[in-house]
Amino acid sequence: MILRGVLFDLDGTLGDHDGSVSAALRTWLPSLGVAYSPETHALWDEIAERHLAAWRRREIDFREQRRRRLRDFLPIVGISYAETELDLVFDGFLRAYQSAYRAYDDAFDALAAVSAAGLAVAVLTNGSSEQQRAKLAAMGMAGIGLVYTPEELGVAKPNPASFRQACARWGIAPGEVLSVGDRHEFDVLAARTAGLRAVHLDRQGSGPYDEPHRIRSLRDLAGYL
Numbered sequence: 763m764i765l766r767g768v769l770f771d772l773d774g775t776l777g778d779h780d781g782s783v784s785a786a787l788r789t790w791l792p793s794l795g796v797a798y799s800p801e802t803h804a805l806w807d808e809i810a811e812r813h814l815a816a817w818r819r820r821e822i823d824f825r826e827q828r829r830r831r832l833r834d835f836l837p838i839v840g841i842s843y844a845e846t847e848l849d850l851v852f853d854g855f856l857r858a859y860q861s862a863y864r865a866y867d868d869a870f871d872a873l874a875a876v877s878a879a880g881l882a883v884a885v886l887t888n889g890s891s892e893q894q895r896a897k898l899a900a901m902g903m904a905g906i907g908l909v910y911t912p913e914e915l916g917v918a919k920p921n922p923a924s925f926r927q928a929c930a931r932w933g934i935a936p937g938e939v940l941s942v943g944d945r946h947e948f949d950v951l952a953a954r955t956a957g958l959r960a961v962h963l964d965r966q967g968s969g970p971y972d973e974p975h976r977i978r979s980l981r982d983l984a985g986y987l
Contacts, residue, residue, distance in 0.1 A: 771943030
């Protein structure tokens, strides 16, 4: 089939989520009286992934997953809290995160290559609709194309149905779409199960090394267009 569109992941692919979390924690934790450390950062990430997974399974809404993260995290770092204050406390982290969020320096090169190839662009991301669109706007990508999230699709990656539904709404057959993302299970294996082509963006060189379509930079994407 002829390639007609490229479906990008957002966090870790176009935007530097991990760097933004690191910068946010270094600002936010001291405001709570907690010193930043690699161990505290790792704890935050582990707790976040646990509750984001529950949200991806549609067991809780997006705001509740934020509250659950704080309920687990704050007592471990020695911070007492009132249930009514959880949203306000998380807002402090969120402001720092959003302020730090940046596009990777190769993202615009990839988008330019896709445009030069005459292909359509869309984004399939596992964030909330409001937050993810705000990130794209802040990065100067507000006009990137259609954006699909679990809130709109009713299903999240790595469920292959998220890719099938995105393609159906996009009006492009799965076999004519290339998925590009940094999480192999979410953006590559699930996409292929749904019938898409896929490229793994492995920025850190962590594998899997037997993946035949693996790139280290979005600048290498041109070879697949």
